[in-house]
Amino acid sequence: MSWIFLLTFAISEMVNGCSTKANQIVRCPPGVMTTVYALEGEHARLRCRLCISSTCHAMNDLQAHGSAITWFKELHENGSIELIGGAGRFTVEGFLLGFWPATLNDTGRYFCLFSNGTHNIMGENVTLNVTPINESCYTEELTYERDADIGTSIELHCPQIEEYKNNKEDLTWYKDCQEYIYTGSSLLFNKLKKENAGHYTCTLTLEHSGVQYNTTRTLALTLKEPPAKPNLIYPLEERIEVVLGENRTINCTAFANSTRSLPIQLNWYFNNSHVATCIRAKSVCKDFRRTDIKNNGRYTIRPLVFTQIKEEHLNQIFNCVLTTSNHAVSGYIILQEKGKSNVHGVVTLLTSTIVVLVFVAIVCLYFHVQIVLCFRDVTGRDDTLEDGKEYDAYVLLLESKKTLLDIKEEQQFALELLPAILEKQFGYRLCIFERDVPPGGSSADNILAYIKKCRRLIIILCEEYLDNQCSSTYELMTGLYQVLVERKIKPILIEFKPLSSPKLLPESLQLVLKSRRVVKWKGNETILKNSYFWKKLRYLMPAKRVQRAKHSQHNAVL
Structure with a gap:
C-alpha cells in the first residue's frame, strides 16, 4: 500500500x-x-x-x-x-x-x-x-570523538543516551573494553593526565519479557598538550649602540610553540606610558602588530620605530611587555651612542659588589663566634652523640706551689664558677680531678684514664705559673700528649691573668697559644653568661643539644 x-x-x-x-x-x-x-x-x-x-x-x-x-x-x-x-x-x-x-x-x-x-x-x-558486531570491543560507527587538553578538568557523558535519562545512574563504564571504572551517569576527571586517553565504553542493561538487553556507546577521548604559554624572546635586557640622527626599527618578538596558544597583547612603554602608534610622524612610535606562522609556531612582532634617534633617547629604558590572560613578562632596550659604552655603570656596579663582599667578610669575621652559636641553636647540631666519651672537657688548673691563699681566686674559678656556667647553664659535663676522681689507686693512671674520657682539655693558666714550679706538671704533660701527639682531644687555654712573657711557657703550651684556641678572662664583668668570654668558650667546646637546667639558687648568685 x-x-x-x-x-x-x-x-x-x-x-x-x-x-x-x-x-x-x-x-x-x-x-x-x-x-x-x-x-x-x-x-x-x-x-x-x-x-x-x-x-x-x-x-x-x-x-x-x-x-x-x-x-x-x-x-x-x-x-x-x-x-x-x-x-x-x-x-x-x-x-x-x-x-x-x-x-x-x-x-x-x-x-x-x-x-x-x-x-x-x-x-x-x-x-x-x-x-553488525565485529571482533573488536567497540565499533567505529558507534564511537564518538571528544578532545581535551592535558591538565584540564572534564566530565564525560554517555553520548546519545537522552532517551534513557531515567536509567542514567545504571550506566556501567569501561576503559579500552577491559578495565571497569565506574557505575553512574558520567565520568569526572579533575585533572587529565596522558594515561587518561583511550576509549571509554558506557553500557546500559535493560530487561524486557524476562530477557536482558544492552545499549552500548563508545567515546574516544583524545588528549592534547595544553595551549602553549607565549614567551618573550626579544628583547630581554638589551643595550644597543646607535648613531645620533639615524633611523632604527627594533622588533619586540614573542613566540608560542603552538598555534593554539593563548591570545596575547604586545606593547611598548616609555616612562610608564604607552608609546604612541605611528599614525602621525613622531621621532619614536610603535608600528602595527603582525603575526607569522612558522614551523607550527606563532611569532608575534611589535616594531618600535625611531625615525630619528635623538640624544633624549639615549640611556633611557624602553619596555616591551607581553601580556596574556594569566601572566605578563617584559624586556627592555637601552640605546647607547656608538663608541661610548656605559663603562661608568659597569665600574660602579663592580665597585659596589666589591664593597658589599668586603663588608660581608668583615661582619662574618667579627661575628664569627655568634654566627656559629646561632647556627648550632637553629639546627640542633650535636657533636657528642655516639663518640664514646663520658665528659665534655677535663679542667686542668696549673697550680703553682704558692700558698693556698694566693691561689684561692683561681681555684674558685675552676671549681665553682666554671661548672656553674658550663654545667648548669649550658648542660656540659666537666671532669675536675679534685671533684670527680675517686681517691685511691694510682694518680697517674687515673689522670690518663679520665683525660681519655674527655672531648676537650681546658687549661687554666695564670701568671704565677711562669715563676713557680707547677704542681700539675704531670697532668699538663699527659693532656698535651693527647692534644699534640695522639690528637684525640682539642685544647682550650684560659688565660686567667694576663701573661707578661708568653715565651717563658713550655714550647708545647706556646703551640696551643698559636692555635688561637685561647680565651681571656677579664674580671668580674665576665660572670654574665652572655658575655663574649662564655660565648667564645662555648664556641671552642663541642656542639651539644641539651635541655638547660634551671637552678634558682645559681641564678640568684648571677
Whole structure:
C-alpha cells in the first residue's frame, strides 16, 4: 500500500476540529532528520518528534486527550511504507518506539504520525542505522570523538543516551573494553593526565519479557598538550649602540610553540606610558602588530620605530611587555651612542659588589663566634652523640706551689664558677680531678684514664705559673700528649691573668697559644653568661643539644 494513499485515507476519516485546516497533514521540513545508531542484537529506541509546538491541546497532554502515535517505516525498494505495531520485537510507549532487539533488517527511515481526531501531524524522519558486531570491543560507527587538553578538568557523558535519562545512574563504564571504572551517569576527571586517553565504553542493561538487553556507546577521548604559554624572546635586557640622527626599527618578538596558544597583547612603554602608534610622524612610535606562522609556531612582532634617534633617547629604558590572560613578562632596550659604552655603570656596579663582599667578610669575621652559636641553636647540631666519651672537657688548673691563699681566686674559678656556667647553664659535663676522681689507686693512671674520657682539655693558666714550679706538671704533660701527639682531644687555654712573657711557657703550651684556641678572662664583668668570654668558650667546646637546667639558687648568685 502506498504511504500517500494510507495518509490520504487517514485524513478522510478525520473530524473537523478547532483548526480550519483539519483535513491537512502538518509535516516537518524535508531537511529535519535524526539518525540513531545501534549495535545488532542490542536494544534501540526512537522518539517521535513533532514539528509543531502546540495544537488545540498542549503537547504533554496529547495522550491524555485520546491522541495516538503510529509508527511507519519506509520501504525503499518500492516506495511503500510499513506500519510498525506494538507487538513482537516492537513496543510503543508514548512517543517512544522500542526494538527488542534491533536487527540488521531494521536499518531504515522511520516516521511517526500523531492523530487525535482533529489534528494529524507527521513527525520528523528518524533514521535507524544498525551496525553488525565485529571482533573488536567497540565499533567505529558507534564511537564518538571528544578532545581535551592535558591538565584540564572534564566530565564525560554517555553520548546519545537522552532517551534513557531515567536509567542514567545504571550506566556501567569501561576503559579500552577491559578495565571497569565506574557505575553512574558520567565520568569526572579533575585533572587529565596522558594515561587518561583511550576509549571509554558506557553500557546500559535493560530487561524486557524476562530477557536482558544492552545499549552500548563508545567515546574516544583524545588528549592534547595544553595551549602553549607565549614567551618573550626579544628583547630581554638589551643595550644597543646607535648613531645620533639615524633611523632604527627594533622588533619586540614573542613566540608560542603552538598555534593554539593563548591570545596575547604586545606593547611598548616609555616612562610608564604607552608609546604612541605611528599614525602621525613622531621621532619614536610603535608600528602595527603582525603575526607569522612558522614551523607550527606563532611569532608575534611589535616594531618600535625611531625615525630619528635623538640624544633624549639615549640611556633611557624602553619596555616591551607581553601580556596574556594569566601572566605578563617584559624586556627592555637601552640605546647607547656608538663608541661610548656605559663603562661608568659597569665600574660602579663592580665597585659596589666589591664593597658589599668586603663588608660581608668583615661582619662574618667579627661575628664569627655568634654566627656559629646561632647556627648550632637553629639546627640542633650535636657533636657528642655516639663518640664514646663520658665528659665534655677535663679542667686542668696549673697550680703553682704558692700558698693556698694566693691561689684561692683561681681555684674558685675552676671549681665553682666554671661548672656553674658550663654545667648548669649550658648542660656540659666537666671532669675536675679534685671533684670527680675517686681517691685511691694510682694518680697517674687515673689522670690518663679520665683525660681519655674527655672531648676537650681546658687549661687554666695564670701568671704565677711562669715563676713557680707547677704542681700539675704531670697532668699538663699527659693532656698535651693527647692534644699534640695522639690528637684525640682539642685544647682550650684560659688565660686567667694576663701573661707578661708568653715565651717563658713550655714550647708545647706556646703551640696551643698559636692555635688561637685561647680565651681571656677579664674580671668580674665576665660572670654574665652572655658575655663574649662564655660565648667564645662555648664556641671552642663541642656542639651539644641539651635541655638547660634551671637552678634558682645559681641564678640568684648571677
